[in-house]
Amino acid sequence: MIHKKKIRSENRGIGMTSQGTRDRLVETLRREGIKDERVLKAITLVPRHQFVDEALSSRAYENTALPIGQRQTISQPWIVARMTEAILDGRQPEKVLEVGTGSGYQAAILAHLVPRVFTVERIDELLKLARRRFHNLGLNNIYIRYADGHLGWASQAPFDGIMVTAATQTIPQELLEQLAIGGVLVIPVERRGQQRLMSVRRTEDGFEETDLGGVIFVPLLSGLA
Ligand code: SAH
Numbered sequence: 001m002i003h004k005k006k007i008r009s010e011n012r013g014i015g016m017t018s019q020g021t022r023d024r025l026v027e028t029l030r031r032e033g034i035k036d037e038r039v040l041k042a043i044t045l046v047p048r049h050q051f052v053d054e055a056l057s058s059r060a061y062e063n064t065a066l067p068i069g070q071r072q073t074i075s076q077p078w079i080v081a082r083m084t085e086a087i088l089d090g091r092q093p094e095k096v097l098e099v100g101t102g103s104g105y106q107a108a109i110l111a112h113l114v115p116r117v118f119t120v121e122r123i124d125e126l127l128k129l130a131r132r133r134f135h136n137l138g139l140n141n142i143y144i145r146y147a148d149g150h151l152g153w154a155s156q157a158p159f160d161g162i163m164v165t166a167a168t169q170t171i172p173q174e175l176l177e178q179l180a181i182g183g184v185l186v187i188p189v190e191r192r193g194q195q196r197l198m199s200v201r202r203t204e205d206g207f208e209e210t211d212l213g214g215v216i217f218v219p220l221l222s223g224l225a
Contacts, residue, residue: 016058017049025061025077032063034081036088042112043081048074050133051103070123070225072218074103075165079215083163084109086186086199086212093160097178099149100165100220104130104142110163111139118142118156120149123225148223152178159183166220167195176200176207188217 015021026040034040049060051074056066065073075083083106087096096114098107101121107130110117119142121127127146134142145153150172152162157178164175164187171187179185179202188195197212 017047017060019044021061022048025063028063029078029081032078034078034085036085036090038088038113039081039084039109042084042109043077045112046105046108047137048077048105050136051105051108068103068126070126072102072123072126074105075217080106080109082212083165083186083197084113086197087161087163087184088113089161089184089199089201091160091182093183095156095159096161096163097153097156097159098163098165099152099175101127101130101144102165104133106163106165107142107144108134108137108139111142114141114161116141116143118145118153118159120145120147120153122146122148122221122223146224150174150220150222154178161186164188164220165217167215167217168220171198171200176202186212188215 022044026043049057052060052066063077065076068074093114095116096110098119101107101119107117107119124146152174158180159178160180160183162175162185167188167190169190175185181202183202185200187198189198195215197215199210199212201208
C-alpha cells in the first residue's frame, strides 16, 4: 500500500516537479513560439524530472539542457518542442525514428504523439536507464536499439519522420534513404563552423531543405560505447 502511494506521488511530482511547474514550462514554450498544441500537451504529460538524476530534479522544468552522464545532455525543452513540431509538420506520422536516445525524454514525448517510435543509442549505459524509464511510465510503443544511428534502422524503414538529436558534419545518406515520400528528417548540421537545425523533406523527385535556425548539440559519434 505504502509502496503504491510512493510510485503515484513520484509520477505526479511534488514541489518543483509538480504539475503546476510543468504547466509553467508549457507557458514559457508557448511564449517562445511553440504553436502545435499536440506538442505542448505532450510536454505537460511527460515528467521530465524522471529523465534526469534525482539531484537535478528541481531544475527539470527549467528551459535548459541538463547533464545526463557519459558527457551527454538532455536537450533544452524548447528544442525538444521545436524538433517535435518540425517532425509532426502539421500531419499525423505513423512511424518515427530518433537517433540519440540519451535520457529517453524526446522519445517519451514522441510516444504520446506517434503510434510507433523507434530510437537508437550508441551508449549502452544510457540506453539501459532509458529502457527502465519507458517501462516505469508504461510507454510500450517505443522500440529501442543499441547501434550506431548513422545507419538508421533499415529493417523498419520507411519512416514518416527521422529526428537526429546530435550534430553531424554531413547528413547521412542512409537516413535520407529511410525516409518515406513526404517524410521529414530533422537534424542539426554543422555549416561554416555553426550548427544549424535543418529540416529535409523527401518529395516525389528529391529533397527540400529548410533551415530552422542556429542550435547547439553534442556531436554524432561513430561506433558503440
Ligand atoms: N534525445 C536525447 C538527447 C540526446 S543527447 C534526450 O532526449 O535525452 C545525444 C545522444 O546521441 C547521446 O546520448 C549520444 O550518446 C547519442 N549519439 C551520439 N552519436 C550517436 C550515434 N552515432 N548513434 C546513436 N546515438 C548517438
